[in-house]
Amino acid sequence: xxxxxxxxxxxxxxxxxxxxxxxxxxxxxxxxxxxxxxxxxxxxxxxxxxxxxxxxxxxxxxxxxxxxxxxxxxxxxxxxxxxxxxxxxxxxxxxxxxxxxxxxxxxxxxxxxxxxxxxxxxxxxxxxxxxxxxxxxxxxxxxxxxxxxxxxxxxxxxxxxxxxxxxxxxxxxxxxxxxxxxxxxxxxxxxxxxxxxxxxxxxxxxxxxxxxxxxxxxxxxxxxxxxxxxxxxxxxxxxxxxxxxxxxxxxxxxxxxxxxxxxxxxxxxxxxxxxxxxxxxxxxxxxxxxxxxxxxxxxxxxxxxxxxxxxxxxxxxxxxxxxxxxxxxxxxxxxxxxxxxxxxxxxxxxxxxxxxxxxxxxxxxxxxxxxxxxxxxxxxxxxxxxxxxxxxxxxxxxxxxxxxxxxxxxxxxxxxxxxxxxxx
Numbered sequence: 243x244x245x246x247x248x249x250x251x252x253x254x255x256x257x258x259x260x261x262x263x264x265x266x267x268x269x270x271x272x273x274x275x276x277x278x279x280x281x282x283x284x285x286x287x288x289x290x291x292x293x294x295x296x297x298x299x300x301x302x303x304x305x306x307x308x309x310x311x312x313x314x315x316x317x318x319x320x321x322x323x324x325x326x327x328x329x330x331x332x333x334x335x336x337x338x339x340x341x342x343x344x345x346x347x348x349x350x351x352x353x354x355x356x357x358x359x360x361x362x363x364x365x366x367x368x369x370x371x372x373x374x375x376x377x378x379x380x381x382x383x384x385x386x387x388x389x390x391x392x393x394x395x396x397x398x399x400x401x402x403x404x405x406x407x408x409x410x411x412x413x414x415x416x417x418x419x420x421x422x423x424x425x426x427x428x429x430x431x432x433x434x435x436x437x438x439x440x441x442x443x444x445x446x447x448x449x450x451x452x453x454x455x456x457x458x459x460x461x462x463x464x465x466x467x468x469x470x471x472x473x474x475x476x477x478x479x480x481x482x483x484x485x486x487x488x489x490x491x492x493x494x495x496x497x498x499x500x501x502x503x504x505x506x507x508x509x510x511x512x513x514x515x516x517x518x519x520x521x522x523x524x525x526x527x528x529x530x531x532x533x534x535x536x537x538x539x540x541x542x543x544x545x546x547x548x549x550x551x552x553x554x555x556x557x558x559x560x561x562x563x564x565x566x567x568x569x570x571x572x573x574x575x576x577x578x579x580x581x582x583x584x585x586x587x588x589x590x591x592x593x594x595x596x597x598x599x600x601x602x603x604x605x606x607x608x609x610x611x612x613x614x615x616x617x618x619x620x621x622x623x624x625x626x627x628x629x630x631x632x633x634x635x636x637x638x639x640x641x642x643x644x645x646x647x648x649x650x651x652x653x654x655x656x657x658x659x660x661x662x663x664x665x666x
Contacts, residue, residue: 406479
């Protein structure tokens with residue numbers, strides 16, 4: 243695949259896994275990558291999906307966007323996890339086929355496997371039972387995407403492939419206390435308990451379930467290898483081949499963070515699936531993927547204190563974002579090279595010029611003399627004839643209208659153009 247000549251749409255491309263996929267696309271020479279962000283592209287909305295595909299005109303779609311969370315979030319909002327993931331995937335795949343997309347890469351989840359699948363999980367066992375109850379709605383929604391991909395391949399010849407990664411971990415992980423997965427959740431608990439001098443930490447379940455973890459950079463490489471080399475109709479596991487119990491994981495995280503207290507296991511809370519470990523033979527044989535990062539080495543490849551602090555800051559930003567959802571777009575500070583910068587289009591810069599003009603004429607605005615703020619006979623965006631504080635709030639809102647396009651440039655100017663379309 244010649245990435246330099248390929249238009250790529252990466253849903254979820256600004257997220258944990260997606261940011262690494264985008265970086266590896268860049269390293270492979272991709273020059274036309276579109277990343278929709280949720281502020282303006284809600285992928286559960288059909289007209290929005292059509293607008294996105296018309297604007298991006300992709301040849302390849304890598305569908306990473308999903309509504310995700312840990313056991314608690316899945317128990318609290320099972321309907322949302324089912325509906326959002328089901329409708330997002332079904333509509334995006336269908337509209338991608340209608341739009342003439344050449345290849346669709348669907349990223350599923352290990353949660354789709356039956357609760358009591360023999361270990362290691364083989365792809366042929368995917369349909370041999372019902373998923374573990376706490377995350378069954380999410381797992382089933384993703385499983386339907388596999389069925390849809392196979393159906394569209396049979397009826398329409400549509401090249402859609404399906405990948406099943408295990409739980410991922412690594413830099414830029416999600417440390418939100420509600421939606422994070424087990425490793426970042428443990429790290430945050432340990433760091434906060436250490437800072438507060440707490441003698442014990444309460445963890446859910448009894449610690450006996452096992453999990454397999456895949457370093458996020460390995461996962462992103464596996465996804466791109468499959469995109470380049472695999473065109474089959476069978477789902478393929480992506481994993482590391484190492485299984486560890488939650489109890490042993492807690493001991494590792496405590497040592498890593500310097501927490502010296504004890505863990506108390508709350509067996510009144512669910513354990514989740516008893517065991518998870520994947521057979522990755524198919525990925526190795528079909529497109530040459532094999533995880534390279536040792537689990538202990540991967541755990542060390544992160545600045546836990548910085549990331550946990552950033553998570554707390556993001557909590558504050560999220561509260562601000564809920565009050566004014568168009569005032570802020572968060573990009574991870576370590577996304578791309580230090581030379582990366584957000585370059586706004588001409589209409590953004592023009593709005594800044596209009597803002598300066600409005601500031602200069604605010605005395606006239608308050609008196610109702612709105613003609614003084616006009617540019618080429620028209621009112622500049624955000625011009626309301628009210629006090630400067632209110633107009634500044636409206637300016638922030640106006641900066642993020644639908645269709646606004648930012649371009650992220652990495653490395654030297656002209657090296658790569660990544661369109662960030664605000665949406666999922």
